[in-house]
Amino acid sequence: MVKVFVYGTLKPGEENYSRYCAGKVINTTRAVAQGKLFALPMGYPAMTPGDSSVHGYLLSFTNPDVLTALDELEDYHPNRAASENLYNRTQIEIYNLQGHSLYWAWVYIMTEALAIQLRGIHQPNGWWSGSNNYR
Secondary structure, eight states, X not given: OEEEEEOSTTSTTSTTHHHHTTTTEXXXXXXXXXXXXXXXXXXXXXXXXXXXXXXXXXXXXXXXXXXXXXXXXXXXXXXXXXXGSSSEEEEEEEEOXXXXXXXXXEEEEOOHHHXXXXXOEEXXXXXXXXXXXXX
C-alpha cells in the first residue's frame, strides 16, 4: 500500500487527478498535514515545511509504480541533488480532520525560499483550489 498526501492538482476534481489517480486510488480520505501552503502563478500550489495546517486528501494506492509517474509530474528525481528538484518527496505524518494520526504518507514539498522566489502567495487557510488559485 502506497499513501500519498495531495493538496493541489492531484486532489479529486482538480486538473491532474483523472490522469494520475483515477482508477488507481483504492481509498480517498480528507486529511490535514503540517506545513505552509503557497499558490504559485503557474496555476498550482506548493507546500513547504511550516507549522500551519495544509488541507488535502490522503490517497491510497496498491501499485507502488504510481510514485514514478507522480515523481515525473512533480519534477522530483531521487538521484538528483535536492536543490535541483522543484519538489522533493518525503514522508510526513498525516492527520484526519479530528486531529488523529492517519500514519505517514508521501508528500511533495518545496522549499519556502523557492516558493517565494517563484512569487508564491501564502494561503493562510491551508486550502488550494484550481478555481481560485492565484490571488
